Amino acid sequence: MTQPYSTLALAEPLKRAVAEMGYENMTPIQEQAIPVVLAGQDVMGAAQTGTGKTAAFSLPLLQRLLKHETASVSPARHPVRALVLLPTRELADQVAGQVKQYAKYTNLRSAVVFGGMDMKPQVEELRKGVEVLVATPGRLLDHIEAKTAVLNQVEYVVLDEADRMLDIGFLPDLQRILNYLPKQRTTLLFSATFSPEIKRLAASYLQDPVLIEVARPNTTASTVEQHFYLLDDDDKRSAIRQVLKDKELRQAFVFCNSKLGCARLARALERDGLRTTALHGDKSQDERLKSLEAFKQGEVDLLVATDVAARGLDIKDVPAVFNYDVPFNPEDYVHRIGRTGRAGASGLAVTLVTKGDQRLMGELEKLLKTKIEVEHLQFENERPSGRQNDGRRRWQGDETGDARDDVRRQRAERRTSDRPRPAAAPADPFFDKPYEASPAAEQAPAAWETQARPGRSSVSANIKPKRKVAALFKAPQETPSAAD
DNA sequence: AAAAAAT
Numbered sequence A: 001m002t003q004p005y006s007t008l009a010l011a012e013p014l015k016r017a018v019a020e021m022g023y024e025n026m027t028p029i030q031e032q033a034i035p036v037v038l039a040g041q042d043v044m045g046a047a048q049t050g051t052g053k054t055a056a057f058s059l060p061l062l063q064r065l066l067k068h069e070t071a072s073v074s075p076a077r078h079p080v081r082a083l084v085l086l087p088t089r090e091l092a093d094q095v096a097g098q099v100k101q102y103a104k105y106t107n108l109r110s111a112v113v114f115g116g117m118d119m120k121p122q123v124e125e126l127r128k129g130v131e132v133l134v135a136t137p138g139r140l141l142d143h144i145e146a147k148t149a150v151l152n153q154v155e156y157v158v159l160d161e162a163d164r165m166l167d168i169g170f171l172p173d174l175q176r177i178l179n180y181l182p183k184q185r186t187t188l189l190f191s192a193t194f195s196p197e198i199k200r201l202a203a204s205y206l207q208d209p210v211l212i213e214v215a216r217p218n219t220t221a222s223t224v225e226q227h228f229y230l231l232d233d234d235d236k237r238s239a240i241r242q243v244l245k246d247k248e249l250r251q252a253f254v255f256c257n258s259k260l261g262c263a264r265l266a267r268a269l270e271r272d273g274l275r276t277t278a279l280h281g282d283k284s285q286d287e288r289l290k291s292l293e294a295f296k297q298g299e300v301d302l303l304v305a306t307d308v309a310a311r312g313l314d315i316k317d318v319p320a321v322f323n324y325d326v327p328f329n330p331e332d333y334v335h336r337i338g339r340t341g342r343a344g345a346s347g348l349a350v351t352l353v354t355k356g357d358q359r360l361m362g363e364l365e366k367l368l369k370t371k372i373e374v375e376h377l378q379f380e381n382e383r384p385s386g387r388q389n390d391g392r393r394r395w396q397g398d399e400t401g402d403a404r405d406d407v408r409r410q411r412a413e414r415r416t417s418d419r420p421r422p423a424a425a426p427a428d429p430f431f432d433k434p435y436e437a438s439p440a441a442e443q444a445p446a447a448w449e450t451q452a453r454p455g456r457s458s459v460s461a462n463i464k465p466k467r468k469v470a471a472l473f474k475a476p477q478e479t480p481s482a483a484d
Numbered sequence B: 001a002a003a004a005a006a007t
Helices: A012-020 A028-038 A053-067 A089-102 A119-128 A137-145 A171-180 A196-205 A233-246 A259-271 A285-296 A330-337 A355-368 A403-416
Strands: A043-046 A082-085 A110-113 A132-135 A156-159 A186-191 A210-213 A224-230 A252-255 A276-279 A302-305 A320-323 A347-353 A373-379 A392-394 A463-465
Touching (some): A012 A053, A028 A053, A028 A210, A043 A053, A053 A089, A053 A132, A053 A156, A082 A089, A089 A110, A089 A285, A110 A119, A110 A137, A119 A137, A132 A137, A186 A196, A233 A252, A233 A259, A233 A347, A233 A373, A259 A302, A276 A285, A285 A302, A320 A330, A330 A355
Parallel strands (some): A043 A210, A082 A156, A110 A132, A224 A373
Antiparallel strands (some): A373 A392
16 A cells, blocks of 8 residues: 655645645655655666556656756756656657646646757747656757757656667767766656666666655556467458457557558558557657547547557557557566556457567567467368467477468458548448547547458458367566556 | 658
């Protein structure tokens, strides 16, 4: 049982904001991290998203900023005193929104800067002065070079999703930014995993960090029912439709490995009559934010995304996650399925596996420290293959591709090639539905109820799992539940 | 075999 916020020595404006947001008790990460940050110590924290991580650093950070007002600064030029760095624009946007809420009744100002948006409004805001700056690395460097962001008075820096920010390509930017900051500062680092690389980063940028760990990293939530289906590429879409229907799913995340694959799949599912939107880096930032919002509001049932959406996005109650592709990085599997089964709710994770995924499955087994049983989905119209199959077998990736697969692949490629969509789509009750404000999700039909467009043959949905198999494996260790 | 983040 965790303590209520009222036990914390927080300033009245902060307490008021917390109360207004309806929070009473702290989450475990908050209970552990807040006192440490209030004491001004560095933190190295491991916590899955959805555990209240943002409040865990925002509240004590704002408290410290309130308590130690910087002396003799002209009100017109507030220096940036706290910097929060995130690996995706959507996350930056989300965290900035939360910080604004917590700081609502204080005179502390905050701003967010990330790429894909006009520089000008950001420059304007920075010029007016902000104490808390939330940013993605690339755009922040732009502002640093343009001298619109001056970071020589930063007292606190937060590196969220730090493992992601260590990726090749991110790391140099991150290091450049950190080099602009005063050495005398408090650094808070949050990461899903404590890999050797993370530890190295921590060693060079943190001073005597307090280690906080509320959920074992590299394990998956025990409330998520996980399935792996072995399929041909051609059957992946049908499998999604079938599972949506079988489980009567209202909404789902669908993850793809590539931006192009993401765009194509979203278009195909939409043609199948499912209310779908896509989220990936080839879309404009405006479109990205709109897609996310449409999914949150329940205006669409399926969000087809790259790993840009795998981490941290706070979307309530997504009942299921599909991995249309087995993720390249096994850790991303954990992040992806972390979109479901949050805060103790039950969730479903379905991963579609093809013969080519042998190596990735091996890596996933290694990370999860378990043998993964792969289920076989059989089409009703499938010809008996003669192959013995008990519907459940240990992953071996034993088959080698045969000529038929190549034909299928070519066919699939032709079908999904960038053919322009017909200009005038036939009338469709779901697509033509007038814009509905939230809570549209309540009235909207479940994803599986949406019909294929008239005149279009729907993909065959008559596949049936040969045999239902319960959760195939369990996380090696029980993880404490996210919420109190 | 990729994605993300600057344009």
